[in-house]
Amino acid sequence: MKAHRLARVAEVVREVASETVLFEVRDPRVKNVTVTRTEVSGDLQHAKVYVSLMGSPREQELCMHGLQHAAGFVQSKLADRLKTRFTPVIKFVLDEGVKKSIEMTRILNEERAQSTPAPEEAGSADGSAEEELEDG
DSSP: OOHHHHHHHHHHHHHHHHHHHHHTOOOTTOOSEEEEEEEEOTTSSEEEEEEEEOSOHHHHHHHHHHHHHHHHHHHHHHHHHOOSSSOOEEEEEEOOHHHHHHHHHHHHHHHHHHHSOOHHHHHHHHHHHHHHHHHO
16 A cells, blocks of 8 residues: 555544544543554554553553543544545554653753753863963
8 A cells, every 4th residue: 555545544543533532532541641643554454543641650551441442432433534445443552752752851951960060160160271371
């Protein structure tokens, strides 16, 4: 199948999944969910919906169970929107990418704060360097 058609179908799956999870799923376990991306198989039979979840690990686990329980509902909404022979079977997958990027940013900021000298130290270091140039 052509790559651009797969990309279009994946985009429709992402839109429908995010709208459905945000506005129509009434499960109290499903909250603080962001649909980050989707992958659709070449035969359009299966779709992985990657989600980012906020909260404690226990809340994330409960939310994933709620999403798996609501997968059929999301699939029915997708069937209304897609005009294909088969509707992809939806599987929700936890996307750790957002959490890892936030952690990496935090680590980099800590390292940057430790490696840059304080303003008082920077002033004294610059002054001594200028004195050495005048003497030398």
